[in-house]
Amino acid sequence: MPKKQTAATPTSSHRSESTEDHLERIQELVDRVGYARVSDLADSLDLNRSTVSNMVRRLALRGYVNYQRYRGFTLTAEGRAVAKHIKERHRTVTELLELLGLEPETIREEVEDIEHHLKPQTLQVFASLARFWRDHPESLRDFLRFHRAHASKKAT
Secondary structure, X not given: OOOOOXXXXXXXXXXXXXXXXXXXXXXXXXXXXXXXXXXXXXXXXXXXHHHHHHHHHHHHHOOOEXXXXXXXXXXXXXHHHHHXXXXXXXXXXXXXXXXXXXXXXXXXXXXXXXXXXXXXXXXXXXXXXXXXXXXXHHHHHHHHHHHHHHHHHXXX
């Protein structure tokens, strides 16, 4: 029997990467200026306006967006819950990769590549690992020393 979806833990099994990217950016725009517009969203996602307009209408039909043609729009309660989940997932993966000492550009690219593909169980483990390393920095230092030693052996 499939797990029941709740607003507190929305699953992404039925959302495309594009849907999630749109919801995430809409929330960022709303947080910044109080609403989102197709033109601003298109610029933010580097997409053409008609593509974004079509997606916004689909998101409205799915109950994620309060949308009126030719006006600004916002997320519904369900849309905000999904956007919050996406932002938290993004933050968790970013934090873990930062703790591992990766370069900022690498982190940005990796997060965009992998964040949409993580199962909730994997994300939970990543969050626990990041929290553990924050609470036990000596363990993180030990791991990083181990990694550097192992990486240097492979390089030779």
